[in-house]
Amino acid sequence: MAAYATRYYQALFTLQGTTLDTSEVWRMQNTIQELKANYSVGTIYKLLAKLMANQLQPSLDTLIxxxxxxxxxxxxxxxxxxxxxxxxxxxxxxx
Known part of the structure; x- marks a missing residue:
């Protein structure tokens, strides 16, 4: 994930003071989409972990x-x- 953010900011810094090329804009947009996808995976993981923890809670007394x-x-x-x-x-x- 850090690699995506690094590439995004490097592309942003190289674009300062230059005219935007359409291919560069598409590449940056794809990078942002990849970042959004990675963040949603983390959110889904946290949601599933919380659901599983809540399901296990009644039987924790016998497990611990x-x-x-x-x-x-x-x-x-x-x-x-x-x-x-x-x-x-x-x-x-x-x-």
Whole structure:
């Protein structure tokens, strides 16, 4: 996607101060159409992901273990890091 945007802006900068050639206008229009198509694919992907997540939500309690900390609203994966540090401190103190 970045390549399309780069080509578009390069074409735009080379056209400054010159007369527009019709083939150049068509090429720029095609580039814009390609960009629009790529953006719509991302939107469709996000929409489908949201629909699937909403469909799975009622059965998440059976799929996720109670001690799992990642991918849940009220829990954070960083909690595991803090737990590991506490375990290391406990191990050092109990020597």
């Amino acid at each position: 273990w109670p001690n799992q900390t990642g991918f849940l609203k009220s829990r954070n994966i960083i909690n595991n890091i803090f737990l590991a540090f506490k375990a290391m401190d406990w191990a050092e103190e109990s020597k």
